[in-house]
Amino acid sequence: MPKKLEICYLFDRRCEFIMKTKKDVLLVDDDHVTAAVIQHILAKEGFLVRCARDGKEALDAIRSRTPDIILTDLVMPKIGGEELIRIVRQMPDMDDVIIVVVTGTILEKDQAACSLPADAIIPKLPPESMHNRILKVFREIKESGRITTRLQAETVPSLPEGRIVKELLALREYQDAVFEKLSEGLVLLDIDFKIIKVNDMAAYLLHKNRADLMGHFFSECFADEDRKQVGDLLTGLFSKKDPEYEKKTVIHKNRTLDLKLTSLVDPITRKAVAGIVLIENITERKDLEKRLRASEKQYRDIVNTVPDIIYHLDAEGRFLFVNFAVKELGYTCEELLGQSFLSIVHPDDAQKAKLVTGEKRIRTRKTRGIELRLLPKETKDGRIYNVRNVPVLITARGLYDVKDHDIQNPLKRYIGTQGLAEDITDRKKMEMMLIKAKKDWERTFDAITDMVFLLDKERRIVRVNKATIERLCMSRQQIIGRQCREIMDPKSHPVERCPIAKTVRDNLPHTQEIEDTNLGGFFICSSSPILDEQGNILGYTNSLKDITERKRLESQFQEAQKMEAVGTLAGGIAHDFNNVLMGIQGYASLMLMQMDPVNPHFPKLKKIEAQVGQASELTRQLLGFARGGKYVIGSIDINELVAESAEMFGETKKEITVHARMSEDTLTIEGDRTQIEQVLLNLYVNAWQAMPGGGDLSVETNPVVIEQSEAKIHEFEPGRYARISVSDKGVGMDQKTQARIFEPFFTTKEMGRGTGLGLASVYGIVKNHNGVIEVESEPGKGSSFHIYFPTSEKALEKDKEGKKKIMRGTETILLIDDEEIILDVASELLATLGYTVIKAKSGKEAVDSYRRKSGEIDLVILDMIMPKMGGGKTYDLLKGINPEIKCILSSGYSIDKDAKEIMARGITTFMQKPFDIAVLSQKITDALAGSKKK
Ligand SMILES: Nc1ncnc2c1ncn2[C@@H]1O[C@H](COP(=O)(O)OP(=O)(O)OP(=O)(O)O)[C@@H](O)[C@H]1O
Ligand SMILES: [Mg+2]
Known part of the structure; x- marks a missing residue:
């Protein structure tokens, strides 16, 4: 039966004790005296007693052999x-161990004592009562093997209440509370590095029960590699006289722990007596740090991958930060730190750059759009890293060490500027390209010689080219904003014909030829719509091509073609006519020569001859107009010829006054004197006829130089010309008359007064002399004719034509002509002059005769135009027979290209039909003499 034990306190827990022969008691007390007394009492009672001076020694003893009973003091050094x-209660297989507490602190700690998992608590004082109580408890254990009696609180005897003890205990309690409540783990180590105190946080962080920690080597808590290091650190610390701190970070059970180790040194012996380890869980901090570092890296990477330069300047404009973008300029970020921002700015932009470095605006108020050129780094060898200066667009914002809303506060402190420099090289290039493209376009637009208008959708002019401004003689301002029809002549440019109006209606291009009387010309007006990519109308273009000159040239060309056709006709008629006249003239001449002047038919024959003269004058006019050349080519002094003819004309027409003004320069031309005289005479006569009541006739000569630029307009070849101007103050001509005056047979004169051949022949002769004729006239005011002949550098030839004298001869002449009448009359004329005539009716006959009688024949008179074998061919064959042949070429045509070609082969003399006996004798004399000269 279990006995009731008289012990201070009653415990909830029921304990059972199995009796053994000798119970093993572990006595734990730091008080040697108390320990010795109790050991003595218990040994006497038959207990086996082991002693430990504190909890730490007790734990060692328990681990070496499990005791039956633990008798322990409460207040002890190291582990209490x-x-x-x-700890013992937490240890496995220790449930049966009876724990008896002997304490002097029971009164103050009664509450806490009640919660102690002990089987009995014995107050320490006074000693005799304590000894009795111990004996009671141990005897009960010896008898029943356990403590069966529940102790009543009232049975606890009163103890003396020591004040110091109370305070000490309070302090101890407080310290323990602090020790336990620390957010860091705290571990106290004994001199042999074993754990003697540990708080909950330390046990938690070390991932162990207190029981597993207490009395164990601290370093054993960690993995192998850390264990050694921690041990070494502690050894190092304990060997020092002055306490020092060591720090070590270990990874323990997935946690990062910061260990702060130090030693407690005895102030007298200067020896380490204990160690303290503070364990801080820095896993989260480490994680945070890691995350921070990662996020910082992320931001740094982003900042550094931005192609724009991101900068942070201090208050003096020096770089505090700059991203990798500066590499593009050849710099490294590091070398720019501390450098002034201005050091990388082009000197010409320094002023603008100062706006950036001193930028003090904040938040959304920032500088934007400053364009600068940044200098690339100059390498050591003086070479520029990057040839170009980099144009950048700057954004800058001021930084302050006060909050934004304090910005008005004068105490605010500006600490720098942050911003961005965007590389705008491409944009600049693009801008330059755009500007260039615009300029190119404008230049091209202005280079167009046609007038070009660009119109908006409402057909208002928005742009015109240079040609338009010049042609309209208006300023750009006067044109822009108006409509085409306000500028162009509305009469000659009616809206219904206007191509623009059509384009507006159907959105298609249109072209129309128009005449504009305002501008005085003809134009091809083309309009087209300007469309965007979707085909919407943006506006219109209207261009006007000036075709006035082309029109003039076209009509001139038509006129020239007409003249040529008529000329050919006139030439043909004149030729046939001349042959007829030749017959009449020849026979009349023969009859007159053989007739006595007193014969009553003599004057009639003279009249026939005179009529033939007039008729041949007509054919002469016709031939002058006809296409072809000149009769006789020679150098003519224009001043002399004009002055002479004008004077002569003035003498014959007394009712008009001739004013002749000759150029001081000598004006020599190449041409046919007689034809030029004919030209002048025709003009004088017309002028005289235009002034029926008499008046002034002005004749002038001038040297004129036609430049290349003028030549085209006036159908001139560029060069020097002699200009002859014949002006009157007569009736003048209207435009319609002027347009037709050069047509053969065009006359405004009454029947019989004019044939209308005068100006036609003037025109023909001038053209044949490579000249140009111009006319100016106004009805009622008078007319001026200007004739231009190209001047010649050749020396003047004296007039070879002597007085017309009939010379006779006895030579034999071969006369060749296909016209029977010409053969007859000419052979008779030749016979009259004393010559022997051999007639040939064709080229073939002539060649035959010549072959037979070439030795007799002195001269050949050869008609140019013959059927089958013409003059040219005949001459060649004759010349083949006798290379020394003498020949006169005769023709009803004037001397033209064909005639010239034949003559170039050796003929010296040309004779125009019809010829009279005087001309015939002169030409024969010339030909025979010319050949003689040879
Ligand atoms: N000086 C002038 N003043 C006014 N009209 C002129 C003048 N010269 C020529 N004309 C006009 O030109 C027309 C043609 O002149 P052109 O000399 O060819 O023939 P014409 O004088 O009428 O006849 P023709 O000269 O054959 O006797 C004239 O009929 C006249 O109407
Ligand atoms: Mg006339």
Whole structure:
């Protein structure tokens, strides 16, 4: 039966004790005296007693052999009794161990004592009562093997209440509370590095029960590699006289722990007596740090991948930060730090750059759009890293060490500027390209010689080219904003014909030829719509091509073609006519020569001859107009010829006054004197006829130089010309008359007064002399005719034509002509002059005769135009027979290209039909003499 034990306190827990022969008691007390007394009492009672001076020694003893009973004090150094009990209670296989507490602190700690997992608590004082109580408890254990009696609180005897003890205990309690409540783990180590105190946080962080920690080597808590290091650190620390701190970070059970180790040194012996380890869980901090570092890296990477330069300047404009973008300029970020921002700015932009470095605006108020050129780094060898200066667009914002809303506060402190420099090289290039493209376009637009208008959708002019401004003689301002029809002549440019109006209606291009009387010309007006990509109308273009000159040239060309056709006709008629006249003239001449002047038919024959003269004058006019050349080519002094003819004309027409003004320069031309005289005479006569009541006739000569630029307009070849101007103050001509005056047979004169051949022949002769004729006239005011002949550098030839004298001869002449009448009359004329005539009716006959009688024949008179074998061919064959042949070429045509070609082969003399006996004798004399000269 279990006995009731008289012990201070009653415990909830029921304990059973199995009796053994000799119970093993572990006595734990730091008080040697108390320990010795109790050991003595218990040994006498038959207990086996082991002693430990504190909890730490007790734990060692328990681990070496499990005791039956633990008798422990509460207040002890290193591991105290309370701690020891709790550890023992947590240890496996220790449930049966009877724990008896002997304490002097029971009164003050009664509450806490009640919660102690001990089987009995015995107050320490006074000693005799304590000894009795111990004996009671141990005897009960010896008898029943356990403590069966529940102790009543009232049975606890009163104890003396020591004030110091109370305070000490309070302090101890407070310290323990602090020790336990620390957010860091705290571990106290004994001199042999074993754990003697540990708080909950330390046990938690070390991932162990207190029981597993207490009395164990601290370094054993860690993995191998850390274990050694921690041990070494502690050894190092404990060997020092002055306490020092060591720090070590270990990874323990997935946690990062910061260990702060130090030693407690005895102030007298200067020896380490204990160690303290503060364990801080820095896993989260480390994680945070890691995350921070990662996020910082992320931002740094982003900042550094931005192609724009991101900068942070201090208050003096020096770089505090700059991203990798500066590499493009050849710099490294590091070398720019501390450098002034201005050091990388083009000197010409320094002023603008100062706006950036001193930028003090904040938040959304920032500088934007400053364009600068940044200098690339100059390498050591003086070479520019990057040839170009980099144009950048700057954004800058001021930084302050006060909050934004304090910005008005004068105490605010500006600490720098942050911003961005965007590389705008491409944009600049694009801008330059755009500007160039615009300029190119404008230049092209202005280079167009046609007038070009660009119109908006409302057909208002928005742009015109240079040609338009010049042609309209208006300023750009006067044109822009108006409509085409306000500028162009509305009469000659009616809206219904206007191509623009059509384009507006159907959105298609249109072209129309128009005449504009305002501008005085003809134009091809083309309009087209300007469309965007979707085909919407943006506006219109209207261009006007000036075709006035082309029109003039076209009509001139038509006129020239007409003249040529008529000329050919006139030439043909004149030729046939001349042959007829030749017959009449020849026979009349023969009859007159053989007739006595007193014969009553003599004057009639003379009249026939005179009529033939007039008729041949007509054919002469016709031939002058006809296409072809000149009769006789020679150098003519224009001043002399004009002055002479004008004077002569003035003498014959007394009712008009001739004013002749000759150029001081000598004007020599190449041409046919007689034809030029004919030209002048025709003009004088017309002028005289235009002034029926008499008046002034002005004749002038001038040297004129036609430049290349003028030549085209006036159908001139560029060069020097002699200009002859014949002006009157007569009736003048209207435009319609002027347009037709050069047509053969065009006359405004009454029947019989004019044939209308005068100006036609003037025109023909001038053209044949490579000249140009111009006319100016106004009805009622008078007319001026200007004739231009190209001047010649050749020396003047004296007039070879002597007085017309009939010369006779006895030579034999071969006369060749296909016209029977010409053969007859000419052979008779030749016979009259004393010559022997051999007639040939064709080229073939002539060649035959010549072959037979070439030795007799002195001269050949050869008609140019013959059927089958013409003059040219005949001459060649004759010349083949006798290379020394003498020949006169005769023709009803004037001397033209064909005639010239034949003559170039050796003929010296040309004779125009019809010829009279005087001309015939002169030409024969010339030909025979010319050949003689040879
Ligand atoms: N000086 C002038 N003043 C006014 N009209 C002129 C003048 N010269 C020529 N004309 C006009 O030109 C027309 C043609 O002149 P052109 O000399 O060819 O023939 P014409 O004088 O009428 O006849 P023709 O000269 O054959 O006797 C004239 O009929 C006249 O109407
Ligand atoms: Mg006339």
